[in-house]
Amino acid sequence: MGSAFNSIDDLLASVATNGPVVRNFFQRSTAAITAANTTSGYVTTRRQLSTITVPSLGAGLTGLIFTTIRMAPGGSNSYAISCAALEYELGVLTVSGNSFAAGAVASMPTKTIRGTSIQTASLLPVVVATTALGGATTPALTITYTDQDGNASQTASLTLPTNPTINSGFLVTPHLASGDTGWRDVTNMSISAGTSGTLKAYGLLPLAFDLSAGTGANAGMALDLIPSNLPAFVAETNDIIAFYMFGSTAATDFVAFLFGVADN
Amino acid sequence: MPITTRNELQQEFAAGRGFLFPVKWATSSAPTAAGNGSNNLTLALDFHGIGSTLPGTLQDIPRPASPPRDWLTQLYTLANTSTSRGVCLVWLYKFGTVNLAATGNQFTHNAATFPILRTRYGAASQPITLIPLLYITTATTSSAPAFILQVNGGGTGYVDQDGNNVDAATTFTCPAAATAVQSCYALRLEAGDCGVRDISQIDVTTAGMAGAADVWGMEFIGGVGNSGPFSLATDVVFAGLGPVHFTPGVATTGTAVVRAAIVGGSTASALSTPGGLIVATMNTA
Numbered sequence: 029m030g031s032a033f034n035s036i037d038d039l040l041a042s043v044a045t046n047g048p049v050v051r052n053f054f055q056r057s058t059a060a061i062t063a064a065n066t067t068s069g070y071v072t073t074r075r076q077l078s079t080i081t082v083p084s085l086g087a088g089l090t091g092l093i094f095t096t097i098r099m100a101p102g103g104s105n106s107y108a109i110s111c112a113a114l115e116y117e118l119g120v121l122t123v124s125g126n127s128f129a130a131g132a133v134a135s136m137p138t139k140t141i142r143g144t145s146i147q148t149a150s151l152l153p154v155v156v157a158t159t160a161l162g163g164a165t166t167p168a169l170t171i172t173y174t175d176q177d178g179n180a181s182q183t184a185s186l187t188l189p190t191n192p193t194i195n196s197g198f199l200v201t202p203h204l205a206s207g208d209t210g211w212r213d214v215t216n217m218s219i220s221a222g223t224s225g226t227l228k229a230y231g232l233l234p235l236a237f238d239l240s241a242g243t244g245a246n247a248g249m250a251l252d253l254i255p256s257n258l259p260a261f262v263a264e265t266n267d268i269i270a271f272y273m274f275g276s277t278a279a280t281d282f283v284a285f286l287f288g289v290a291d292n
Numbered sequence: 293m294p295i296t297t298r299n300e301l302q303q304e305f306a307a308g309r310g311f312l313f314p315v316k317w318a319t320s321s322a323p324t325a326a327g328n329g330s331n332n333l334t335l336a337l338d339f340h341g342i343g344s345t346l347p348g349t350l351q352d353i354p355r356p357a358s359p360p361r362d363w364l365t366q367l368y369t370l371a372n373t374s375t376s377r378g379v380c381l382v383w384l385y386k387f388g389t390v391n392l393a394a395t396g397n398q399f400t401h402n403a404a405t406f407p408i409l410r411t412r413y414g415a416a417s418q419p420i421t422l423i424p425l426l427y428i429t430t431a432t433t434s435s436a437p438a439f440i441l442q443v444n445g446g447g448t449g450y451v452d453q454d455g456n457n458v459d460a461a462t463t464f465t466c467p468a469a470a471t472a473v474q475s476c477y478a479l480r481l482e483a484g485d486c487g488v489r490d491i492s493q494i495d496v497t498t499a500g501m502a503g504a505a506d507v508w509g510m511e512f513i514g515g516v517g518n519s520g521p522f523s524l525a526t527d528v529v530f531a532g533l534g535p536v537h538f539t540p541g542v543a544t545t546g547t548a549v550v551r552a553a554i555v556g557g558s559t560a561s562a563l564s565t566p567g568g569l570i571v572a573t574m575n576t577a
Contacts, residue, residue: 149308151402176308210308259302275316
């Protein structure tokens with residue numbers, strides 16, 4: 029992280045000099061998702077199908093700091109919690125054949141937080157059915173991962189609901205090994221039942237949260253980085269910004285607005 | 293070296309040594325409004341949604357198991373669909389249960405031994421003071437149950453905030469013959485007392501035809517102003533209060549039944565489909 033977040037004046041100067049990066053996001057309603065239960069994350073989780081890829085920036089600019097992100101569902105998702113996050117694909121399980129492959133990134137990245145380079149680990153480890161599972165009756169999912177301190181071969185065990193539908197996510201946090209709070213990498217996944225479908229393991233670094241008050245409404249609970257106490261993760265070129273919703277299974281449209289300031 | 297700066301909080305969070313969890317609370321039912329004999333304060337308790345079946349099965353907020361060090365809260369948010377509600381995030385420790393359908397000594401203490409202990413201002417194993425709550429688990433019928441925090445005929449009913457054994461004289465009376473399930477009230481204490489370390493016995497002086505309750509001790513974590521669909525994110529660092537320890541206390545002996553929950557002041561309505569977010573960072577060694 030460079031100088032843009034040192035002060036409000038620096039942020040304004042960056043906007044004046046480099047211009048902001050503004051994105052409006054709309055996800056057309058997708059199908060209802062599968063509810064979580066006490067063996068699969070405790071909180072129903074939806075991953076929005078579409079994502080935003082951080083664009084290339086001008087010379088000398090290292091990334092974007094999103095000072096404002098607003099999110100709201102377009103349907104009857106009263107009091108669903110929305111999250112925008114940098115998303116890192118750490119592993120892919122093809123259910124047919126029970127075949128695991130490494131994800132699109134080698135592991136969670138390093139990020140500069142308050143002047144110090146930090147090897148990140150995700151406090152929101154999640155597994156998502158990116159295509160619906162078939163033939164999977166309450167399958168046991170075993171995940172081998174590297175924890176927040178770099179200890180490899182840790183194990184998380186979940187029992188998923190039968191045949192999760194596409195975009196259904198399952199938070200892994202409550203099922204991590206004793207003493208663990210997050211993951212840096214996923215090195216293997218296996219499933220006890222199923223004939224089709226794909227599960228992807230992601231690590232999320234949250235950028236903002238929002239709480240919907242009902243159809244198309246924003247509840248004023250937006251947790252942007254400046255008024256909140258969350259670290260400012262700089263979004264770098266080709267980083268993926270994904271959107272998640274917690275607490276509702278219903279199909280819904282979803283809208284978001286993002287305002288990013290270039291860092292140097 | 294424990295965390296002492298905001299920078300360290302954020303760096304530990306980024307390193308994955310923390311706790312961030314969206315919470316979707318269960319929907320509680322409407323309580324019966326409190327009256328003069330029940331402290332004039334109507335409360336509603338609510339618990340984590342998936343896994344809870346109110347009022348019998350109460351799910352704790354799922355947290356990473358056995359963290360090696362203490363949690364420090366960074367922020368928490370709560371919301372619900374009811375209007376003009378003050379909502380607090382609390383720890384609840386179960387003292388025991390009371391049968392309101394028979395007279396006499398009707399309290400059954402939980403197997404764990406109280407007081408609840410925690411480190412305070414660097415001193416380990418300090419007893420903490422709890423606000424005693426009555427949580428109706430079986431609706432009362434026929435008569436409004438009444439009781440006194442004492443042994444029938446005289447004897448210690450509770451241990452006060454200073455560790456004194458108290459043989460109470462004040463009667464608590466449920467607000468209605470038909471006091472609804474999930475209603476919650478703060479118990480009445482003797483003049484000069486602000487909380488309890490333990491509940492020893494409850495003498496039911498007027499019984500209903502039916503009725504039962506859990507008796508919980510409440511420890512305050514933090515408050516969130518809440519009006520209708522709006523809620524406020526309580527940033528404990530910017531608020532100047534300092535990070536609150538988000539780790540429950542422990543029983544003197546045995547294992548206490550403990551739940552993280554929300555409690556809302558109410559006139560009659562329920563806490564409806566509320567949601568929220570809790571963020572904490574693990575303290576450094």
